[in-house]
Amino acid sequence: MPVCRWFLQQGQARCLFYFYGMKPLCRTAAPNEVGAVADVILSANPQIEARIKNFLARGARWHDATPVVCEVDGRIVSSACIFHRQVLVEEKPKPVAIIGAVATRPEARGQGLATRVLTHCEELIRERGYPQAILFCSIIEFYQRFGWAVVEEDFVEFELSSARPRTGTYTIAAVNLTAIPAPLRALADSAIVRTDEVWQEYADWQRADADLFWAASNRDEFVAYVRSRREGRAIRLMDAACRPEAADALGLLLHRQHEMAGVECFRTFLPRESRLARSLADAGVVCFWRKTDVASGVMMMKPMTGDLRWSPHPWWAVDRV
Secondary structure, rough: OOOHHHHHOOHHHHHHHHHHHOOOEEEEEEEEHHHHHHHHHHHHHHHHHHHHHHHHHOOOOOEEEEEEEEEEEEEEEEEEEEEEEEEEEOOEEEEEEEEEEEOOHHOOOOOHHHHHHHHHHHHHHHHHOOOOOEEEHHHHHHHOOOOEEEEEOEEEEEEEOOOOOOOEEEEEEEOOOOOOOHHHHHHHOOOEEEOHHHHHHHHHHOOOOHHEEEEEEEEOOEEEEEEEEEOEEEEEEEEEEEHHHHHHHHHHHHHHHHHHHHHEEEEEOOOOHHHHHHHHOOOEEEEEEEEOOOOOEEEEEEEEOOOOOOOOOOOOOOOOO
């Protein structure tokens, strides 16, 4: 077989290793390389092009994060990011590392590069003294080989009744992701300690659709909000908060999202006994529950320097990094 033809069949990265003996180099990315990391993520996930472009346009930066890259011959071909966050354990903030944005360029797959990146991430997490690390994935077997364990969660799908609830005393309005009011932020009840910088990251590294962030107020006081993204023929509920007495406001917001997206149902990770689940029931929503699986995505944990003894907070399942 001609050499050039063999080169094309085997893939560029594989052949570079073969001909030149190049060894992959894993390292922490420099601040000015975050754009290159985003380009790797885009090459592996072209379906989120709009999200990546927004990230680049807003300066390509994550808050309190450590991008890790694997390069071959000076070219970044695989990457991941460690997000440094705090979660509430018995009402006290505790540090936790969250691995996300794992990606490898299509032409460089099959070389063990993602494994190298993951190993390097774990080394950095241990060096920093984190007791536990978290990641979200749909390829369970890959991470289980490295000691990651699945956290079983409740996954719910629901449809709204055709009867739209009355507005009553509530005013509903779209929320600008780039200018979230402080009182609305204060309404959030989350396991994550969400600083102003974390909220800013929600605008920069968008996980939700800009037109699916809505809030309800009563006499100029925020009582509920929902933040979601389109997912095929469904709406994935990314984040939600509701005062206990304002379940009807939550129903109003969900109906508005349904009108905006024109899809069939909602879905999200949500413990059955959570306050939000009770609010949905109070709003007249009938839920269909099942456990998480590969199709819905799973949360995985791994001890690093100790046992944090932390289980997902009822709101954590909705608001994921």
